[in-house]
Amino acid sequence: MESEGTSVLLDHIHQPEDLKRLTVEQLEQVAEETRQFLVEKLSVTGGHLAPNLGVVELTIAMHYLFDSPKDKFIFDVGHQSYVHKILTGRKDKFDTLRKYKGLCGFVKRSESEHDVWEAGHSSTSLSAAMGMAVARDLKGETNRIIAMIGDGALTGGMALEALNHIGHEKRKLMVILNDNEMSIAPNVGALSHYLARIRSDRHYVKAKEEFEHLIKKIPAIGGTLAKTAERVKDSFKYLVVPGVWFEELGLTYLGPVDGHNLPLLLDTMKQADKVNGPVLVHVITTKGKGYSPAEADSHKWHGISPYKIESGQVLKTVGPPMYTEVFGSTLIELAKQDERIVAITPAMPGGSGLLGFAKEFPDRMFDVGIAEQHAATFSAGLAEEGLKPVFAVYSTFLQRAYDQVVHDICRANLNVVFAIDRAGFVGPDGETHQGVYDIAYLRSIPNMVLMMPKDENELRHMMKTAFEYNEGPIAYRYPRENGLGVPIDETLQPIPIGTWEVLRPGSDAAILAVGPMIPLALEAAEAMSKEGVQVRVINARFIKPMDEAMLLQLAKEDIPILTLEEGAALGGFGSGVLEHYSQHNVYGLRIKIIGVPDYFVEHGSVKEQRKEVGFTAERLVSELQALVPRRRQRA
Numbered sequence: 001m002e003s004e005g006t007s008v009l010l011d012h013i014h015q016p017e018d019l020k021r022l023t024v025e026q027l028e029q030v031a032e033e034t035r036q037f038l039v040e041k042l043s044v045t046g047g048h049l050a051p052n053l054g055v056v057e058l059t060i061a062m063h064y065l066f067d068s069p070k071d072k073f074i075f076d077v078g079h080q081s082y083v084h085k086i087l088t089g090r091k092d093k094f095d096t097l098r099k100y101k102g103l104c105g106f107v108k109r110s111e112s113e114h115d116v117w118e119a120g121h122s123s124t125s126l127s128a129a130m131g132m133a134v135a136r137d138l139k140g141e142t143n144r145i146i147a148m149i150g151d152g153a154l155t156g157g158m159a160l161e162a163l164n165h166i167g168h169e170k171r172k173l174m175v176i177l178n179d180n181e182m183s184i185a186p187n188v189g190a191l192s193h194y195l196a197r198i199r200s201d202r203h204y205v206k207a208k209e210e211f212e213h214l215i216k217k218i219p220a221i222g223g224t225l226a227k228t229a230e231r232v233k234d235s236f237k238y239l240v241v242p243g244v245w246f247e248e249l250g251l252t253y254l255g256p257v258d259g260h261n262l263p264l265l266l267d268t269m270k271q272a273d274k275v276n277g278p279v280l281v282h283v284i285t286t287k288g289k290g291y292s293p294a295e296a297d298s299h300k301w302h303g304i305s306p307y308k309i310e311s312g313q314v315l316k317t318v319g320p321p322m323y324t325e326v327f328g329s330t331l332i333e334l335a336k337q338d339e340r341i342v343a344i345t346p347a348m349p350g351g352s353g354l355l356g357f358a359k360e361f362p363d364r365m366f367d368v369g370i371a372e373q374h375a376a377t378f379s380a381g382l383a384e385e386g387l388k389p390v391f392a393v394y395s396t397f398l399q400r401a402y403d404q405v406v407h408d409i410c411r412a413n414l415n416v417v418f419a420i421d422r423a424g425f426v427g428p429d430g431e432t433h434q435g436v437y438d439i440a441y442l443r444s445i446p447n448m449v450l451m452m453p454k455d456e457n458e459l460r461h462m463m464k465t466a467f468e469y470n471e472g473p474i475a476y477r478y479p480r481e482n483g484l485g486v487p488i489d490e491t492l493q494p495i496p497i498g499t500w501e502v503l504r505p506g507s508d509a510a511i512l513a514v515g516p517m518i519p520l521a522l523e524a525a526e527a528m529s530k531e532g533v534q535v536r537v538i539n540a541r542f543i544k545p546m547d548e549a550m551l552l553q554l555a556k557e558d559i560p561i562l563t564l565e566e567g568a569a570l571g572g573f574g575s576g577v578l579e580h581y582s583q584h585n586v587y588g589l590r591i592k593i594i595g596v597p598d599y600f601v602e603h604g605s606v607k608e609q610r611k612e613v614g615f616t617a618e619r620l621v622s623e624l625q626a627l628v629p630r631r632r633q634r635a
């Protein structure tokens with residue numbers, strides 16, 4: 001891929017209509033120029049390069065044949081919608097991709113009328129498509145509904161629930177299965193193996209054609225022989241029709257078709273468009289197509305940081321290890337001591353830092369696919385039988401398994417350990433991925449213990465604490481960022497459950513800070529000390545249960561309290577402090593909750609997101625000045 005390409009045709013594509021005037025050869029040139037554009041732009045911005053390189057021809061074909069936005073294009077997850085954005089007038093905004101107030105990395109209604117379904121979480125496209133198909137029919141409209149779903153997303157339970165409904169109602173809609181054999185990591189599961197079989201045995205299609213040709217040769221026959229021939233043909237389907245599983249669900253299966261062969265793709269999708277009912281087009285693509293580093297390692301290039309085009313070398317940020325890395329290495333340390341420890345990931349082995357664990361303990365590592373609900377109750381089953389499951393999951397994706405956490409794990413009080421990564425703001429992935437709700441949605445469940453460390457060293461001790469805790473479910477949450485670079489204790493000590501830690505003494509006010517908010521609290525306390533106000537800073541490392549003794553002491557001292565968490569203020573840790581005092585009939589305290597306000601915080605850097613919601617020392621100082629009575633503020 002030369003680094004300075006000239007986009008001759010792509011520069012003239014401002015809306016999908018501009019595609020429709022082109023010849024197929026010109027469309028192929030647009031595809032080439034689009035790949036060039038993606039590689040160049042994302043070398044600066046970073047983003048989901050490999051998924052988008054894989055759907056260049058597919059997205060061009062969709063916009064060439066069909067009429068968005070009248071026809072509804074629904075992208076599952078939406079991380080592969082960059083080509084769609086390029087073709088719908090947003091090419092010039094790609095320098096702002098995933099930047100603060102810039103182009104969103106997922107489908108976004110506010111950006112374009114062509115963006116009709118927002119996602120970020122996987123496996124929602126088919127349910128949305130079905131909803132839009134029913135609405136269309138009830139309104140007497142005739143537009144097309146076209147969902148693009150990947151082979152990974154297809155393993156998500158919602159997708160299978162939707163297929164069941166789609167096949168039942170038999171309404172006209174098109175499912176384009178973008179099969180590149182990859183989730184983020186190589187795809188897993190029986191469904192993935194089934195698709196692999198279809199991909200590999202191309203003779204299915206040839207044999208089917210020969211058989212049908214043979215049947216046609218038999219002279220026109222009537223009666224039982226005709227019925228027999230039909231039954232033979234139908235049963236032959238089980239042998240040769242590759243997509244029989246989909247056909248049995250009630251969808252017409254077309255494919256598999258090469259997703260980079262535009263003429264073939266166009267023909268197949270024209271055929272699919274004629275089907276008067278649900279149709280699934282099985283498209284085989286290469287994740288990372290056209291850029292050799294991404295083709296060679298599409299796991300790494302699924303979501304990539306800025307890189308050098310020529311070498312594919314990623315521009316690494318230096319610094320202390322990420323919390324995720326510390327989690328992964330410490331889990332190996334613990335697992336070496338106890339074979340009861342098993343790790344579970346819903347399709348995020350790399351992102352969750354478990355690749356090392358998988359290598360060390362292949363029999364104790366379970367990637368269940370994009371299936372958080374199954375992962376949770378699978379963990380419950382493991383715990384039921386005396387193992388020590390560590391369910392590694394991003395905060396935002398744990399939302400998908402809330403009932404299983406309540407119903408199967410906490411109610412049953414099973415010893416499941418939750419390793420909740422990406423807790424707090426996550427930066428470029430934005431509002432669909434912010435890990436800011438798990439404090440609120442977990443702390444209200446009986447039997448749940450929820451911790452957050454002040455640094456990577458304390459994370460290790462929390463992991464030991466969780467491992468040795470056998471009173472039921474326990475969770476530690478940690479952010480998508482580097483640790484603080486603190487010294488690492490070799491010996492792991494469990495922390496007494498429900499105990500906080502005073503980090504800075506003070507008698508005029510107290511800040512109860514959670515996790516990555518602690519440095520900010522210390523900075524504000526330092527600033528206040530210059531005004532003669534001594535602010536105590538407490539590491540509120542147990543969100544549940546709270547340190548009741550310390551809360552009682554604070555009440556006795558009757559000093560103002562400020563709670564600080566990178567989580568939804570509504571129902572979060574600070575709410576818990578208020579609830580505690582209410583339950584203990586303590587009245588009249590001055591308490592200020594600082595958390596994430598009640599709206600979805602969009603993409604940008606974590607620093608920009610924190611600034612936007614007022615997580616700044618200046619803001620904390622002004623809140624403390626308002627809380628601490630004048631008499632305590634010495635002149």
Ligand SMILES: Cc1ncc(C[n+]2csc(CCOP(=O)(O)OP(=O)(O)O)c2C)c(N)n1
Nearest residue numbers: 051120121122150151152153182183184347
């Ligand atoms: C509920 C949920 N779990 C996990 C993820 C993380 N995730 C994003 S994309 C992806 C893989 C999707 O694979 P596939 O659908 O095959 O798309 P591809 O990237 O291969 O084009 C995963 C696991 C998510 N977005 N949503």
Ligand SMILES: CC(=O)[C@@H](O)[C@H](O)COP(=O)(O)O
Nearest residue numbers: 077079120303351422429480
């Ligand atoms: C699209 C998606 O959900 C994942 O690719 C996610 O963006 C990964 O997030 P991290 O980059 O934090 O692992």
Ligand SMILES: [Mg+2]
Nearest residue numbers: 150151152182
């Ligand atoms: Mg895939």
